[in-house]
């Protein structure tokens with residue numbers, strides 16, 4: 001962390017597994033409502049006030065803002081760096097009904113019943129106390145307001161062709177993620193967490209990301225090759241004693257090999273839940 005970094009500390013039991021290396025943000029910046037929040041899209045109404053928790057680089061948040069005009073969207077994130085980046089992106093795209101702030105998902109700095117929609121994409125999986133966070137989301141929703149949460153489940157990631165390097169990547173990824181206080185199998189628990197937090201009218205569905213074309217494989221595979229060796233994930237894997245630089249190089253090579261293979265195909269399953277406060 002830079003001395004001037006104004007990021008807030010997340011709970012001591014947690015560390016954000018991916019960090020905000022360029023190779024990570026490149027992947028997160030591809031995200032839109034269409035490819036990451038299609039289940040929410042039909043429920044977005046013009047004039048709505050929306051909170052996006054753990055908004056990261058802000059591409060989904062900005063897309064939400066375009067869809068609820070003249071409503072407003074606030075994106076919050078624990079990292080001051082990504083908040084600055086998202087703020088810059090909104091300005092360059094001339095979207096003025098969105099605002100980004102540094103804040104903690106566990107203690108939202110907003111009044112009770114102040115949002116129509118609270119959205120969180122790929123965030124609950126990184127929290128050691130997801131139900132506590134969801135209770136806070138419910139507090140800031142208006143009665144009858146809409147919750148929309150979506151998380152991957154790394155227990156269901158499948159690919160072809162078979163690769164011992166990618167098998168080791170998945171095993172290591174799940175261990176590092178859990179070691180950081182999160183849950184790599186969050187997807188399967190979302191519905192229960194939302195019910196335990198007191199929400200009603202729960203609708204639990206799923207959708208996938210598939211990476212298959214040469215362009216998709218190059219983008220996803222090469223980003224992961226870089227993440228395996230240079231991102232916060234690599235640092236966590238080595239510092240926790242779970243891996244070594246040599247093994248991470250082998251994992252990166254496996255990703256490059258997969259990306260170069262015309263038969264390469266990979267699927268990530270995502271659980272998504274809509275519910276009412």
Ligand SMILES: C[S@@+](CC[C@H](N)C(=O)[O-])C[C@H]1O[C@@H](n2cnc3c(N)ncnc32)[C@H](O)[C@@H]1O
Pocket residue numbers: 010011016018028029031036053054055056057058059060076077078079082103104105106120121122123126
């Ligand atoms: C996987 S990224 C998802 C970003 C964005 N929602 C997207 O899908 O592009 C998770 C984000 O949650 C943020 N985060 C993790 N723990 C947090 C906490 N306790 N409070 C606020 N943000 C948090 C991280 O900084 C990161 O930007």
